Amino acid sequence: MKDIQSQPDSRRINIKKVGVKDISYPITVLDKAKTVQHTVARVNMYVNLPHQFKGTHMSRFVEILNQFHGSINLQSFHSVLDAMKNRLQAEEAHMEIEFPFFLKQNDCSPAMAGISEYSCKMHGSLDKIDDLILTVQVPISSPSAIQNNEGLPKSLGRWGTAEVSLRLSHFIWIEDLIQTVENITCHDRTWHDEMDSEIEHDSLSVEDMTKQLSKKIASHPHISWFSVTVENFSKNYSTFATLEWPESGTSHRHWPTEQQ
Amino acid sequence: MKDIQSQPDSRRINIKKVGVKDISYPITVLDKAKTVQHTVARVNMYVNLPHQFKGTHMSRFVEILNQFHGSINLQSFHSVLDAMKNRLQAEEAHMEIEFPFFLKQNDCSPAMAGISEYSCKMHGSLDKIDDLILTVQVPISSPSAIQNNEGLPKSLGRWGTAEVSLRLSHFIWIEDLIQTVENITCHDRTWHDEMDSEIEHDSLSVEDMTKQLSKKIASHPHISWFSVTVENFSKNYSTFATLEWPESGTSHRHWPTEQQ
């Protein structure tokens, strides 16, 4: 690979992202039931770096994180991003956090007393306007027609996952989003009763479950964009389907109604 | 979450992606030195699904993969994508493969006889036109001024990684891309000699190393787009910088030269 152009001047080029990643950090999340839930997040924080700036002070990212220690949540995201933008003199600021969120005993897993874990992500951006995408991954069990000797359905394994990402115009509880998804995906509750119906068998395909979930989420008034991915585990690989709405490149529009 | 809109009709909505993922598959890659290198890839294959189609036959993805068994490489990517598009009647076809690529003993790691491993990715797309992005991740050692009792530099650990993604207008050997990167990142070869110079100390920042790498890659005649990310491991997190060129949203243009 030889240089055949005149020497480029990298001083005039923008650094698109500069920051810190994979910080493990204890955080608290507001929680419908318990007010405050303690968990551990993996955090990425970065800004753009206009070409006239020579470097950035990496330690400032963690200093900002420390200032908000104990109160990272949907509400405080804007304040953290604002502090990043100001202290680092950046045009854009980004923060991504990923954490396990726990729900006490829900109807969807009656076989085992205990708490369920959901992987959550928040990706916030601030340039001129705020943007926040919330992602929740909901595990899906294999449907079970078999009961163990305590009268509870036996585990037939992991069917897959449903991952929903949203842009919100109003606050929404993570618990409510999980319940919306589990109303569709929860085999033990929904599918089990109707195991013989033609419709229910159909709903086992990733395409159909993606569409059912999308239809449900599109009907929510406070969601301006979403993406749904349903993944079905086979022994050695997965099958999956993804639906995004409105599709990128198209203007915001109504989900087609049956009347149309 | 209540339905407040009239019932949406999901039958009129496109599935953006449907396919298989995380298939572990033995492949061969063409290799400058040995002609054929055997390795094991993780493969994702997916298509879009226009709304008039009701479902897709997942088994066909793996059937196509089997047809090309033993010859997945930069050259055969187009044929695989073409087969996917035709057999699944899709408008777009995508394949992503990720695999370890091995190089025998290179100058950049003299301390240990042996072979070096590089993580590679290829992401090919076909709608009306072909698109292929090649990604190589190059590990970077910590600079070492200390020799062990065999006269070789002692390992002072893992400094980080450089990841380069490219769109190519002509074929390029993975080996040549790795060497281009290691000409910049290889401490034992480059930095060691000039450990005391002001310039070399500077080059230890992720921003500067990202710019140096970008400048080098921008000067290559057959690269129409690239992204460079340099990551520096600290004890509990990483710092990183990313540069993309041309930046998305801008038209293709020349890297600014020093004359400008």
Add this chain to the structure above:
Amino acid sequence: MKDIQSQPDSRRINIKKVGVKDISYPITVLDKAKTVQHTVARVNMYVNLPHQFKGTHMSRFVEILNQFHGSINLQSFHSVLDAMKNRLQAEEAHMEIEFPFFLKQNDCSPAMAGISEYSCKMHGSLDKIDDLILTVQVPISSPSAIQNNEGLPKSLGRWGTAEVSLRLSHFIWIEDLIQTVENITCHDRTWHDEMDSEIEHDSLSVEDMTKQLSKKIASHPHISWFSVTVENFSKNYSTFATLEWPESGTSHRHWPTEQQ
């Protein structure tokens, strides 16, 4: 933590293990059908270090690995260990390799044309005598009573895994061990036909499947020790059972027969 003993002399203490780990290395494995299978292994190599030796030359481990490049298998394990023991003047030598092993289309996964992946491990030791433990992990699908529109059973997800470790007195093909396990664990072949029988429902517990597998393996003439672990995935955790035979601490003895 204060020192309250007289100063200990670490020069008189043995290093139990010293070596290299997590080397990614392309290897070939002998294969019943194709003679040679190319795959990529993760390799650990280590020796003990008697207290009179001050250090070891780490680069020699990789030099030895390079000597045997292309022919790591059950047969060559002894030679590699012997070379390690000699060149590093050690009393004991160990090598662990872990790799994906591929089988073309087997009866246990009719739903998808393709190849199945099994995670394999070999752990060889040499002090005065040779020791080799072979481990194979076999994925288990969820049982499926539902057919898709191509007449094949639909994936109902991942039920779990069966992991079998063996000490062998004679050579055994990895393929034969996998088939022995799948004769018990393969739902699509075995369970499906008898889905209603009391016995088959019982066999869904990890304890029972562990016992069935152990009974089968104990009947093989060339196995002097084994361990079986069956794991069943639930949504957020796993249940598992492990049986080892003969149990550590007991002398070698016959598996109890029904006549006893």
Add this chain to the structure above:
Amino acid sequence: MKDIQSQPDSRRINIKKVGVKDISYPITVLDKAKTVQHTVARVNMYVNLPHQFKGTHMSRFVEILNQFHGSINLQSFHSVLDAMKNRLQAEEAHMEIEFPFFLKQNDCSPAMAGISEYSCKMHGSLDKIDDLILTVQVPISSPSAIQNNEGLPKSLGRWGTAEVSLRLSHFIWIEDLIQTVENITCHDRTWHDEMDSEIEHDSLSVEDMTKQLSKKIASHPHISWFSVTVENFSKNYSTFATLEWPESGTSHRHWPTEQQ
């Protein structure tokens, strides 16, 4: 693999381990500074199953975990194990928990304001006697002679890790164990000052650092057994050394003193 023995009777064979694994669970750990630290653990719980028992009730493991929710620590381990042994009528009970433990700003990482993460494990067993092994993994930075433009040492990457496992006769704070390890491993504090001395260069080998750490830990009055593993990352693999004391198979004895 044919059956050539008379049919073995698996009903007379013990299940060695049966239980649940990979439960993700929020826990609190007692902490020298803050009294209570919230973190998220991965939990395994299992018992042995004497051959006269036909099965075990997996849901009871999680019920027991729920009873102690919010107070898993070195002190409560015995109570959890006791509850497992009683409720499951087992001869032996085991619990393993693994969690990130956080320390605010310590001297060993002055470059970045913030908190440090340490991976901790506790493995408790109860048959006739209690046994508890505490494991802490301490990350080690690469030594840095270079300062950035804020006068702090620049990151030169990850040198490796030191992992210490202990059997304790008295309670010990995790913080104190971490500090004991970092007194040896912390380059920025210890090594940096004496970068030129012959001794310090020597201490960069995994064997020597393992011995230095072992000598320090052996001098602690409340430790009846320990294992130390020091791992040094190279670009594509690691080198490591492990020392265990007293070595398994030997009776408890004093670490050899220099007077001997």
